[in-house]
Amino acid sequence: MNTANPPVPENCSTVGVVTVENAVLSARGVDVYYGEKRAIKDVSVDIARNQVLAMIGPSGCGKSTFLRCLNRMNDTIEGCRVTGSITLEGQDIYDRSQDVVPLRARIGMVFQKPNPFPKSIYENVAYGPRIHGLAADRVELDEIVHTSLQRAGLWDEVKDRLTQPGTGLSGGQQQRLCIARTIAVNPEIILMDEPCSALDPIATARIEDLIDELREQYAIAIVTHSMQQAARVSQRTAYFHLGDLIEVGETDRIFTNPRHKLTEDYITGRFG
Amino acid sequence: MNKAEQTRARVEAGLKRRYAAERRFRAYGLGAVLLGLAFVVLLFSTLVSQGWSAFRQAYVTLDVQYDAAIIDPEGTRDTATLSTADYAALVRASLKARFPEAQSRQETKALYALVSSSAAQAVQARILGDPSRIGGHERLTFLANDRVDQLLKGRIDRNLDEDSRSLTDQQVGWIDALAADGALSLHFNKGFFTQGDSREPEQAGVWGAVVGSLFTLGVTLLLSFPIGVSAAIYLEEFARRGKWTDLIEVNINNLAAVPSIVFGLLGLAVFLNFFGMPRSAPLVGGIVLTLLTLPTIIIASRAALKAVPPSIREAALGMGASRIQMVMHHVFPLAMPGILTGTIIGMARALGETAPLLMIGMVAFIVDVPKGLSDPATVLPVQVYLWADSAERAFVERTSAAILVLLAFLIVMNAAAVYLRNRFERRW
Numbered sequence A: 001m002n003t004a005n006p007p008v009p010e011n012c013s014t015v016g017v018v019t020v021e022n023a024v025l026s027a028r029g030v031d032v033y034y035g036e037k038r039a040i041k042d043v044s045v046d047i048a049r050n051q052v053l054a055m056i057g058p059s060g061c062g063k064s065t066f067l068r069c070l071n072r073m074n075d076t077i078e079g080c081r082v083t084g085s086i087t088l089e090g091q092d093i094y095d096r097s098q099d100v101v102p103l104r105a106r107i108g109m110v111f112q113k114p115n116p117f118p119k120s121i122y123e124n125v126a127y128g129p130r131i132h133g134l135a136a137d138r139v140e141l142d143e144i145v146h147t148s149l150q151r152a153g154l155w156d157e158v159k160d161r162l163t164q165p166g167t168g169l170s171g172g173q174q175q176r177l178c179i180a181r182t183i184a185v186n187p188e189i190i191l192m193d194e195p196c197s198a199l200d201p202i203a204t205a206r207i208e209d210l211i212d213e214l215r216e217q218y219a220i221a222i223v224t225h226s227m228q229q230a231a232r233v234s235q236r237t238a239y240f241h242l243g244d245l246i247e248v249g250e251t252d253r254i255f256t257n258p259r260h261k262l263t264e265d266y267i268t269g270r271f272g
Numbered sequence B: 001m002n003k004a005e006q007t008r009a010r011v012e013a014g015l016k017r018r019y020a021a022e023r024r025f026r027a028y029g030l031g032a033v034l035l036g037l038a039f040v041v042l043l044f045s046t047l048v049s050q051g052w053s054a055f056r057q058a059y060v061t062l063d064v065q066y067d068a069a070i071i072d073p074e075g076t077r078d079t080a081t082l083s084t085a086d087y088a089a090l091v092r093a094s095l096k097a098r099f100p101e102a103q104s105r106q107e108t109k110a111l112y113a114l115v116s117s118s119a120a121q122a123v124q125a126r127i128l129g130d131p132s133r134i135g136g137h138e139r140l141t142f143l144a145n146d147r148v149d150q151l152l153k154g155r156i157d158r159n160l161d162e163d164s165r166s167l168t169d170q171q172v173g174w175i176d177a178l179a180a181d182g183a184l185s186l187h188f189n190k191g192f193f194t195q196g197d198s199r200e201p202e203q204a205g206v207w208g209a210v211v212g213s214l215f216t217l218g219v220t221l222l223l224s225f226p227i228g229v230s231a232a233i234y235l236e237e238f239a240r241r242g243k244w245t246d247l248i249e250v251n252i253n254n255l256a257a258v259p260s261i262v263f264g265l266l267g268l269a270v271f272l273n274f275f276g277m278p279r280s281a282p283l284v285g286g287i288v289l290t291l292l293t294l295p296t297i298i299i300a301s302r303a304a305l306k307a308v309p310p311s312i313r314e315a316a317l318g319m320g321a322s323r324i325q326m327v328m329h330h331v332f333p334l335a336m337p338g339i340l341t342g343t344i345i346g347m348a349r350a351l352g353e354t355a356p357l358l359m360i361g362m363v364a365f366i367v368d369v370p371k372g373l374s375d376p377a378t379v380l381p382v383q384v385y386l387w388a389d390s391a392e393r394a395f396v397e398r399t400s401a402a403i404l405v406l407l408a409f410l411i412v413m414n415a416a417a418v419y420l421r422n423r424f425e426r427r428w
C-alpha cells in the first residue's frame, strides 16, 4: 500500500495544512469546469483514514461539486471536466485504466436528498452486495442486510417491514436507509452531501452518532451547512469560498482560531 | 384604511372574477367531453345497428337425395369419382322436388339461386365423410343466398316493385313458403368468424383478416418494441448530447409525421422489389408497419425515460452499478408503464393502418385463412375497405360487423396494455 502523500503544488494558496499522515484520498491541484465556468479552482486536500473531514462554505461555492469529483459522479454530468489529480492510495482515479464501477464500490456516496430505490427496504440494502457479488448465498445476504441496517440504526424500526417499499419510510428513515445501503458494500471512504439537511434534530443526532461510529472503520467526507454539526462530527474542516479552498485545519483550531479573514467572517456569521 | 384592509378589499374584489373564470373553464371542459362522448355514441350506435345483423345468417334446410346415378353411376366408390361428382345437381334436384311448379329455364334458375353455391361442397363433405350414405337421403342445412338473407332481415323491401328489387315476386313467394315451413330461418353466423373472404357475401368471413392482422401485428410488435425501446434507451441514457443526437431527434420526430403511404412505397421498393420478399405477406406488412410505429414508440419511450427522476440514476451509479445495470434494474422498470402506453398507441395505429398495406399487395382478394407469415393475407381495415367497396347489399352489414370486430380487437389490446401497465406501476 502506497501511503506516501503526493506533493502539494507550489502555488497552493490554501491556508493551513492540507496534508495528513494517513491519507487515503488525496486531491492535488483539482480544477472543475462546467463548460466554460470554473467551479473549483486549484484545490488540494487530503482525506484521512478514521477521520471525518467537514466541508463548509456559502451556498454555490462548490462543495458538492468537489465531493462528487471524489468518486467520479461528475462523469455523469454533461460538459463537466475535471483536471488535476485525485489519488486513492497512490492510484489516480481519473486515470484511463481506472474503472469507475469498482471505484464507486470503494468510495460510497450519500446524497443530499434521500433517494432510496422504489423497491423494498430489503432490496434497497441488498442491491449493492448483489451487483458486486458480495454474498455467496441468501443467508449471507440476509446477514449483510441485517448488520447494515443495524449499524445505520434503522433495524429496530424496519425489521418487521423489510418487504415494504423503502420509499414509504419517513425522510429521516430514508436517509438512514441510504446510509445502510452505502455501508452494505463495505466502502473504504464515505462521501456525504448534507445528509441531515432535511432532518429533524432527533434524526440528525442519530445520524451524527452513526457518523462517529462509522469513523472507526471508514474515512468520511461530509458537506454541511451547520457549523455546529461540523464542530460536533469532524476532526478536520475545510472552508470553501467561490470555488477556492480557503482554509483547512483541525476543526477545533478552525472554529476557535481561524487564520483567514474569509473563514473568520463565515464562522462568526458575518458572511453567508 | 390601513394596508392590510386595502389588500383584503382588493383580493375580495377580484374573487368573483376568478371564480367566474373557473366556472367558465369547467363548462367548456364538460362541453368538450360531452361532445366527444356524443360522437362515440353515434359511431357505436350506427355500427351496431348496421352491423349487428351480420352476426346472424339465413339457413335453408332441404331434404337431399343422395342419388347414386348422379354421384357414382359406375358404383366404383373411389375417391376420385366421389370428389368430382356433380353435387350441385343434388341440391338443385332437392329444390326442384320442393317447388315442382318451377318449370321454365328462367324459373328454375331463379329457384336454384336461393341457395348459396357452398351447398354443393356441404353435400360433398357428407358423402366423402361416409360414402355408404349414397342411395339414402338426409335433411341438410345450407347457407341461403345473400339476397334471401337480406329479405329475411328486412333489408330488401318486399313492397317495392319487382323490377327495382333484386328478388322476383316468385322468389319472394318461395322464400315465404320455406320460412312458413320452418325450413328457412336466421341462426348465429358461425362462418363469419371462421372463414376467409369470399365473392359470395353469405360465405364471406372475417377470420382470414383477423388472422392476417394478428400475424402482421405480431411481427410489428416483435420488431418495433425491442428496436424502439433500445433506440430510446441508447439515445436517452448513453448517447452524448450534441449535433448528431439533435439531428437524429429531429428526424425521428419528422418520421412520425410522414404520411403512412410513403412507408408503403418504401416497403414496395425495398422489401418486395429489391429483397424479393413475397407479396401480400404479413411478414412484409409487419416490417412496413414497424417503420411506421417505431417513431411513436421511440418518442414515447424517451419521454418515459426522461420522467424517471435523476436521483434514481445517481443512487444506482453511486452504488457502483454500471450504466446498463442502472438502466435495466432501475430506470427501465420505472419507465415501463410509459413505454407500454407508447407501444400500445403505436400498435393501435398499426392495427388501423390501410394505405401502406395496399402498396405491398395486402389488398388482394384472399380466400384462404393465412397459415404462416409468408402466406398471402389481408388485415381487418383492408377487409373493411374491400367490403365497403363491394356492390352487394349484404356486404354493407358485413362492413359494419368487420369494423365492430376491429374495435373489439382494439379493446382487447388496450385492456391488455392497461393490465400490464398496472402490474408495472410503482410509486416513488
Ligand SMILES: Nc1ncnc2c1ncn2[C@@H]1O[C@H](COP(=O)(O)OP(=O)(O)OP(=O)(O)O)[C@@H](O)[C@H]1O
Pocket: A034, A037, A039, A057, A058, A059, A060, A061, A062, A063, A064, A065, A066, A077
Ligand atoms: N450541473 C451543473 N452545470 C453547471 N453549473 C453547475 C452545475 N452544478 C453546479 N454548478 C455550478 O457550480 C457552482 C458550485 O455548485 P455546487 O453545487 O458545487 O455548490 P454547493 O457548494 O454544493 O452549494 P450548496 O451549498 O447550495 O449545495 C455553482 O455556481 C453552480 O451554479
Ligand SMILES: [Mg+2]
Pocket: A063, A064, A065, A193
Ligand atoms: Mg451542494
